[in-house]
Amino acid sequence: MNTQGPISAAPLEGVTLRDFFERDAIAVARDLLGCHLVVNGMGGRITETEAYFPDDEASHSFRGPTKRNGAMYGPPGNVYIYRIYGMYWCLNFVCTPGSAVLIRAIEPESGIVEMAERRGTDQLTSLCSGPGKLCQAMDIGIAINDRLLDREPYALFPSSPVPIVSGTRIGITKNAEAPWRFGIQGSRYLSKPFR
DNA sequence: CGGAAGATCCTCT
C-alpha cells in the first residue's frame, strides 16, 4: 500500500491534484498506473488506462461540449462517468479541458468480498478487469459523476513508477491506430493482454 | 423526430 498520502493531500513531492492532472493525458494515463483508487471503500491498484483528447475522433469531446460530456470540461482531477451500450458505466479522470483518462482495469485490494458479490463471481481476475466491470464492482454510476477525485467518495493514492506496456485502444472504430492504451507490464488484472 | 452507433460484457459454439 501507499506510505504517502492521497494525491490531493500529501502529493508526490508537493504535487497537488490539479498539478497531477493538468498535463497531457498520455502522461497522466501512464502515471496513473500503479496508483490506488478507492471508491466507497472498494478498489485497488490501477493496471490499465487509455487517453482521450479533444481533437481525437474516438473521444466524446471531439464535437465539443454536450449534455453527456459536460464533466469532461470540469477542472483537472474531475470525474467523468457515462453509460455505455445501455447497461454499463465507464469511469474517466479529466486532465486538461476535453482530455481524459479512461480507467480500464484495477487489481482488487479493498472491499473484495463486496465487489465479488456485486459482480457475481469469486474470480479475482474477473472483478475489475474492464471499464464496465470495475464500475459494477465498485458501485460507480452517474450519481457520483462530475466530482473531484480528492473528495468523498473518491480517494486516489500515488505510486512509484511501474513497468509500462502500450498498445491501441479497445472497442473504438475511429482513430483506432493511436497507441494510447497503457498497462502494467505482466499484470494478470487486465481487460485484455497487450501484444 | 427517427435511427444508428456505441471507450462493454456474457454466453454460447
Next chain:
DNA sequence: GAGGATCTTCCGG
C-alpha cells in the same frame, strides 16, 4: 470468435 442484450445520446433529415 461470433452474436445478443439493452438504451441513451446525438446527428441528420
